[in-house]
Amino acid sequence: MPEPLAPASGVAMDRAVHGPSAVARWLRRAGVGALLLVPVIGWVGWFGQRPAQAQWLQAPQLAEVRASEFRDELSLRARAEPLRSVQLDAPEAGRVEAVLARDGDQVQAGTPLYRLQSPEQEQLLLQRGAEVAQQMANVSVQRSAQAASLAANRRELAQLQAGQQQAEAEWARQSALAAEGFVSTAALEQAERAHRLASQLLQQARADQQAEAQTREQSIAEMARAVQSLQRGLQWLAQSRERLLQRAPMAGQISGLALQVGASVRPGDRLGRIDDLASGMQWVAEVDEYYLPRLQAGLRARSDRGPLTLAQTLPQVQGGKVRVLLREAEGAAAVSSPPAPAARPGQALAVQLQLSAPTPALLLAEGPGVQPWLYVKSGASQGAELQRRQVRLGRRAAGQVEVLAGLQAGDVVLISQPPSDAERLRLP
Incomplete structure (x- = not known):
């Protein structure tokens, strides 16, 4: 009987298949990523190279550059004041x-x-009057005491003189008797001592009375000067009362x-204050301290009342301003037709102060956007744009700016504040 066949396993037909390595897998993925990035990079580069969109302006203020005369002037507001006035303080x-x-x-x-009315001053006046009266009474008392002292001194001096004369006579008599031998030497010596004592007392009394008199006179003189000072103070108070x-x-x-x-x-x-209107009027204006070095006497000014002249500059700076005094130019009243009415104190006047002679120049209206970088109009009137341009500016005066380079007559420029520093701005 034949042997049964074994079940087929297929082992003989199988063979090992090796997959890609890790490096190969990484390279394959990198290639795929690069292929995907190519269009992205190209799109980004194309978008970055697109021209920037111009920013729209809202209510722009434009001005045209024109060729004219640059007037180096200051627009001032002057106030009339009299030439001669007195303040009442x-x-x-x-x-x-x-x-x-x-x-x-x-x-x-x-x-x-x-x-x-000053009650304090009235009270002070009464007080000073009482002090003067008291001091005058003290002086009177001192003078009375001096008079009484002088009288007592005179009586004392008379008594001492009499005693000295009596002692001198006694000493002379004793000397004569002693010469004839009728008086002893002791009696003569006693008479001599009495004479010397009387003379010494007389001299001492005279010296003491003189010193006392000088002291009293000095004291009374000082009191009298004090009284005079008080009287002057009282007079000053009386005058202040009159004031x-x-x-x-x-x-x-x-x-x-x-x-x-x-x-x-x-x-x-x-x-x-009190104004002397007959002395004439002058015009007072305030000028920014920036122009102080250029303010010189004799500068001319224009006004509705005729030409004026800068007479004086007051250099005291207050609030960033200095004051200038303007007066009518000589002969201005004679040539004005019709003559201007008389000015009144406090009247205002528009004045154009000329700092230098007019010169030809390119002029642009003043504005917050008038800076070294300006936006100049280009293109048609509808949908036109403003291109940013660097220019060189000069002097500024009376709302005008002098253009030195970068612009020409007829250019239209943005004078209002630009919204940004973009290279282009689009007009509405």
């Missing part, structure tokens, strides 16, 4: 008791303007006096 402290003049009144020198009634120091028109009865004032308070 309060000389004393007090309360306003009466107002005797009003703002705008014409007054003469010495006219009462107002009167103050409570303020009078006009000169003739003119009162300006700025706005006192009210019952108001309190202190020494130095500015109460108003």
